[in-house]
Amino acid sequence: MGSLFRSEEMTLCQLFLQSEAAYACVSELGELGLVQFRDLNPDVNAFQRKFVNEVRRCDEMERKLRYLEKEIKKDEIPMLDTGENPEAPQPREMIDLEATFEKLENELREVNQNAEALKRNFLELTELKHILRKTQVFFDEADYGLYYPYSSQMADPSREEEQVTLLGEEGLRAGGQPMKLGFVAGVILRERIPAFERMLWRACRGNVFLRQAEIETPLEDPSNGDEVFKSVFIIFFQGDQLKTRVKKICEGFRATLYPCPEAPADRREMAMGVMTRIEDLNTVLGQTQDHRHRVLVAAAKNIKNWFVKVRKIKAIYHTLNNFNLDVTQKCLIAECWVPVQDLETIQLALRRGTERSGSSVPPILNRMDTFEDPPTYNRTNKFTSAFQVLIDAYGVATYREVNPAPYTIITFPFLFAVMFGDVGHGMIIFLFGLWMVLKEKPLAAKKSTNEIWNIFFGGRYVILLMGAFSMYTGLIYNDMFSKSLNIFGSYWYVDYNVSTIHGNGNLQLDPKSMYVNHPYPFGMDPIWQLADNKIIFLNAYKMKISIIFGVAHMLFGVSLSLWNNQYFQRKTNIYTEFIPQVIFMCFLFMWMCILMFIKWIKYSAHNEDIEVTPYCAPSILITFINMCLFKKGTPLPKCPEWMFPGQGGLQQLFLIIALLCIPWMLLAKPLLIIRGQRKQHMPLTNSSNHHAPGTEPENTDLESQTVALPHKEEEDNNIGEIMIHQGIHTIEYVLGSVSHTASYLRLWALSLAHAQLSEVLWKMVLGNAMKMQGWAGGIAVWIIFAFWAVLTIGILVLMEGLSAFLHTLRLHWVEFQSKFYSGLGYTFQPFSFEVILESAAQNDE
Amino acid sequence: MKVCGPTLSLCGLILSAWGVVQLVLMGVFYYIKSVALFEDIGMEEKLDDPAEFYSKAETLYTQSAFNCWIAACIYVLLLIFSAHQFYVNSQSSHSHA
Numbered sequence: 001m002g003s004l005f006r007s008e009e010m011t012l013c014q015l016f017l018q019s020e021a022a023y024a025c026v027s028e029l030g031e032l033g034l035v036q037f038r039d040l041n042p043d044v045n046a047f048q049r050k051f052v053n054e055v056r057r058c059d060e061m062e063r064k065l066r067y068l069e070k071e072i073k074k075d076e077i078p079m080l081d082t083g084e085n086p087e088a089p090q091p092r093e094m095i096d097l098e099a100t101f102e103k104l105e106n107e108l109r110e111v112n113q114n115a116e117a118l119k120r121n122f123l124e125l126t127e128l129k130h131i132l133r134k135t136q137v138f139f140d141e142a143d144y145g146l147y148y149p150y151s152s153q154m155a156d157p158s159r160e161e162e163q164v165t166l167l168g169e170e171g172l173r174a175g176g177q178p179m180k181l182g183f184v185a186g187v188i189l190r191e192r193i194p195a196f197e198r199m200l201w202r203a204c205r206g207n208v209f210l211r212q213a214e215i216e217t218p219l220e221d222p223s224n225g226d227e228v229f230k231s232v233f234i235i236f237f238q239g240d241q242l243k244t245r246v247k248k249i250c251e252g253f254r255a256t257l258y259p260c261p262e263a264p265a266d267r268r269e270m271a272m273g274v275m276t277r278i279e280d281l282n283t284v285l286g287q288t289q290d291h292r293h294r295v296l297v298a299a300a301k302n303i304k305n306w307f308v309k310v311r312k313i314k315a316i317y318h319t320l321n322n323f324n325l326d327v328t329q330k331c332l333i334a335e336c337w338v339p340v341q342d343l344e345t346i347q348l349a350l351r352r353g354t355e356r357s358g359s360s361v362p363p364i365l366n367r368m369d370t371f372e373d374p375p376t377y378n379r380t381n382k383f384t385s386a387f388q389v390l391i392d393a394y395g396v397a398t399y400r401e402v403n404p405a406p407y408t409i410i411t412f413p414f415l416f417a418v419m420f421g422d423v424g425h426g427m428i429i430f431l432f433g434l435w436m437v438l439k440e441k442p443l444a445a446k447k448s449t450n451e452i453w454n455i456f457f458g459g460r461y462v463i464l465l466m467g468a469f470s471m472y473t474g475l476i477y478n479d480m481f482s483k484s485l486n487i488f489g490s491y492w493y494v495d496y497n498v499s500t501i502h503g504n505g506n507l508q509l510d511p512k513s514m515y516v517n518h519p520y521p522f523g524m525d526p527i528w529q530l531a532d533n534k535i536i537f538l539n540a541y542k543m544k545i546s547i548i549f550g551v552a553h554m555l556f557g558v559s560l561s562l563w564n565n566q567y568f569q570r571k572t573n574i575y576t577e578f579i580p581q582v583i584f585m586c587f588l589f590m591w592m593c594i595l596m597f598i599k600w601i602k603y604s605a606h607n608e609d610i611e612v613t614p615y616c617a618p619s620i621l622i623t624f625i626n627m628c629l630f631k632k633g634t635p636l637p638k639c640p641e642w643m644f645p646g647q648g649g650l651q652q653l654f655l656i657i658a659l660l661c662i663p664w665m666l667l668a669k670p671l672l673i674i675r676g677q678r679k680q681h682m683p684l685t686n687s688s689n690h691h692a693p694g695t696e697p698e699n700t701d702l703e704s705q706t707v708a709l710p711h712k713e714e715e716d717n718n719i720g721e722i723m724i725h726q727g728i729h730t731i732e733y734v735l736g737s738v739s740h741t742a743s744y745l746r747l748w749a750l751s752l753a754h755a756q757l758s759e760v761l762w763k764m765v766l767g768n769a770m771k772m773q774g775w776a777g778g779i780a781v782w783i784i785f786a787f788w789a790v791l792t793i794g795i796l797v798l799m800e801g802l803s804a805f806l807h808t809l810r811l812h813w814v815e816f817q818s819k820f821y822s823g824l825g826y827t828f829q830p831f832s833f834e835v836i837l838e839s840a841a842q843n844d845e
Numbered sequence: 846m847k848v849c850g851p852t853l854s855l856c857g858l859i860l861s862a863w864g865v866v867q868l869v870l871m872g873v874f875y876y877i878k879s880v881a882l883f884e885d886i887g888m889e890e891k892l893d894d895p896a897e898f899y900s901k902a903e904t905l906y907t908q909s910a911f912n913c914w915i916a917a918c919i920y921v922l923l924l925i926f927s928a929h930q931f932y933v934n935s936q937s938s939h940s941h942a
Contacts, residue, residue, distance in 0.1 A: 483881050498895060529881055763884070770909055771887030777908070778915025785864055785916060 003379045004406045006567075007397055008339040010374035010828070015334040016364040018354075022323070022332045025353030025363055026316050026831075027088040032349050033832025036337040036375060040324045049321040054091075057098065058314035064101040065307055068299050071108060075293060077300045083445075086305055088312035088833075097309065104299055111292045118285050119222035125278045126219060127187040127230070128258045132271040134213040134232040135185050135260060139267075182243055183236045188255035190214060190229040196253045200235065203249055208237040234260075308837060315836045335368070337375055337828065374399050377828035382440075386459045387412065394813045395823025400567065402560050404817055411553065413465035415811055418549065419750035419804040420466070421473035422758060423480040425797050430467025436460035447841070466805075476523040477538075477751070481792070482759035484526035491516045492527045506532060511605040511614075535752070542748040544596050544620070550744025550815070551589045554737065557819030558582055564820055576668035580661035581733060581819075587654040589741050592624045598643055611640050618643060627651045665730040670722045732818075740815040746807050754800050761791055849927070851934040857927030864920035868913045875910035878903070885909070 017025050029035045041049065072079060089097065188196060193212060200208055211234050218227040233255070235246050250257055261267050323332040338346060343365070350363045376397050380388045388405045390412065397403050420426065436443060437460050448454060456463065478484040495514045496507060509515070509527075519525070528534045558581050565573040603617040610616060616639035626633055630652065633641050642648055769777070769784035817823070829835075849857065874882055886905040892898040 486879070486881065502893065526881065530883070767885045770882075770885040770912070772912065773887065773905075773908065775912075775915070777912035779919070781868070781912050781916035782864075782919045785868065785920075786860055789860055789863060 008377040014366040021357040021359035024357035028349040028353040051317040054317040185260040186257035375828035376825035413469040416808040417469035417473040421477040423474035426470025433464030478524035484529035486526040490527040546747035561820035580664040584661040587658040854930035861924035868917035872913035
């Protein structure tokens with residue numbers, strides 16, 4: 001192991017694969033997921049590569065599978081996901097797969113086409129059925145009114161006045177016999193009726209008569225399966241000219257016209273015929289559906305499996321496209337990054353691949369030397385990965401740099417908890433985290449697409465730890481939904497008599513006489529919950545605690561930089577940066593922390609000597625500011641100036657040394673570099689003089705090599721740049737340590753805000769219900785508790801939790817990591833089927 | 846009979862479980878006259894006589910304790926109802942699948 005502290009050691013390898021064995025070998029490596037291939041033909045575009053045909057075939061297969069999947073989803077057939085992971089099939093199996101998919105797709109398309117045609121037929125017949133049924137009513141009316149207008153006039157002159165005047169009189173006059181009227185019947189979308197009617201009226205100048213009736217049941221559109229409402233209409237008119245005009249309009253409105261016999265007997269016969277045909281069609285349609293269902297069910301059983309296979313084949317060919325062909329075309333050359341630890345495993349996988357392909361020539365794996373920076377590979381498990389993600393979100397560690405993730409596992413939940421200290425809220429988070437951790441497997445199998453849920457689930461171990469630590473700090477602060485737990489009994493007692501209590505509004509408990517003189521066993525004494533000066537007391541405590549944690553955290557960060565310097569053999573950095581940095585931090589800020597401890601230990605109410613009673617206890621902040629300004633303290637009367645003799649001198653010394661560290665950090669490294677460069681220049685000029693004329697070509701060769709090395713170039717940087725860089729670095733550190741120390745006060749600020757918010761919520765919401773007198777109070781408590789619970793979750797746990805989380809993240813990224821972490825690396829992205837399949841599955845959804 | 850959806854019944858389940866635990870405990874704390882809850886019993890008037898003060902405080906504490914327990918009982922009912930709804934929902938979703 002050990003790889004949690006630093007990224008894995010990587011090496012660039014050259015891999016020679018025999019053409020026949022290449023596929024099987026790459027397939028094995030894909031299962032392993034430990035090799036990152038480099039693209040050796042970056043200039044060749046995707047269509048000119050060797051295996052472009054195979055990739056294309058895979059794309060085609062994928063398209064067919066997606067089509068199948070879409071159809072399966074449409075029919076709501078459950079797809080069997082056994083979670084099994086079939087190996088990448090042999091290249092020759094690809095043809096079988098292709099044939100299967102081709103057959104399935106064709107079958108499905110045919111079935112769909114047939115079904116659509118049948119449905120269209122069915123729709124037509126249904127419409128015809130409706131027409132025959134609805135128009136019957138019209139014809140019944142027409143028997144008197146329209147078909148024989150003359151008699152209609154006699155029968156009922158008041159009705160259908162328009163038609164009567166229009167046709168009756170003139171018709172009589174023209175021919176003296178009843179007019180023969182034509183008609184068309186059809187079906188139209190219901191919403192088009194008003195426009196259709198108006199159009200007919202205008203285009204035919206009112207010479208046509210339209211009757212319509214709605215079809216109550218919605219009809220299914222065969223092309224897209226939507227349900228549409230339609231109406232039956234029948235149009236009566238006179239003459240061929242009008243007929244063509246009417247037909248044109250019907251066409252324009254996409255109305256379907258159906259032949260409708262004129263004689264009632266014909267109509268009846270036709271209706272009978274239509275009914276039988278509809279019944280026949282129904283059986284055929286049912287059979288078609290059954291067939292389609294059978295095909296899809298059979299496909300659904302295998303589809304996940306097929307997807308995996310096809311995606312694996314595609315990934316393999318895609319990788320093979322990155323390889324170089326050697327001159328003989330007999331073997332493929334690949335370059336890849338490999339973790340040194342796994343070389344054996346990779347060799348084994350390659351051997352398996354060769355055996356599977358039946359090739360006799362073993363593949364060759366050669367380690368190569370390179371000046372390129374290898375990728376950063378941190379091996380993680382499900383517990384550490386969430387923390388690694390938090391770190392990587394800021395910047396991926398430079399190769400082999402100290403990885404802050406293992407320390408973050410403890411410091412992250414802890415600093416979060418300092419801001420979120422509450423047993424109740426901590427328990428909610430803890431239980432939520434615990435549930436996710438315990439139900440890990442079923443929850444992971446669900447593969448939710450909800451982004452927020454995935455974030456929570458991915459960070460389940462972080463949440464679990466944050467909850468546990470919050471419960472701990474909550475016990476220290478003695479806060480549970482803003483109420484204190486009196487577990488051990490308060491160590492304070494009231495010694496006032498009744499008359500004193502009656503006479504005064506606010507009384508202070510004197511620690512000298514009303515305190516048992518040893519602290520509450522664990523955390524805050526519960527009596528503080530009722531005290532008026534609770535906030536003042538807690539502020540002093542939490543501020544000091546925050547600064548102490550902050551200085552410890554930053555010093556830890558600085559000491560990690562020592563480890564980095566040692567590892568990378570940057571000895572000068574230790575003398576020119578690390579040591580002055582530590583001195584600066586210790587002599588200023590750690591000194592302030594030490595003063596806090598001295599104050600805590602030295603001053604007590606029980607002391608007889610006034611110089612060590614709380615009366616004389618100095619303010620640490622004022623002392624520290626005075627120290628930085630070279631000022632003397634202004635003690636109260638009868639108090640000493642310093643906490644201990646010699647403190648003034650010691651502080652001045654500390655400050656001067658700390659200030660001297662600034663030029664040390666600023667100048668030492670550039671000066672050393674300049675001196676080093678001067679020394680280098682001397683022997684170089686000497687050696688060129690010593691060269692014999694015969695060795696000239698070699699020399700140029702050497703020079704061309706040095707140009708190729710990026711490291712050499714860096715050293716030639718001019719002095720100005722180095723000075724500027726060092727200046728920025730120094731200013732950043734010096735100003736940073738001041739501002740970062742102050743920045744840790746956010747621990748106090750957020751903790752105060754959280755405690756106050758939860759207290760206000762209790763008082764304003766739940767407290768009101770509790771105060772209610774009488775038995776109705778029970779109901780009030782019941783209702784208001786629900787309200788309070790929702791607000792607790794929403795505001796205190798979610799929103800406050802998120803804010804505390806972000807502040808913790810900042811403390812880690814900025815205050816902690818700036819001390820040692822450069823984060824300039826890039827991630828190791830191995831060729832792995834697991835990753836490829838996962839990302840493909842996510843794209844699907 | 847199905848009244849609530851799966852999410853609502855789950856929320857009811859969690860809320861009422863939490864309510865039962867917290868309110869029963871709070872009732873106990875009121876009953877033993879926890880000083881930490883003194884601010885929440887609605888003692889407004891200033892009483893000069895200590896005996897009177899104590900008796901008043903005691904009735905208020907007991908009252909609050911019973912109020913908490915009443916609320917807890919209602920939450921037990923809600924818990925049973927939500928659990929039943931949850932069960933019904935899980936059954937129907939199973940039969941669908």
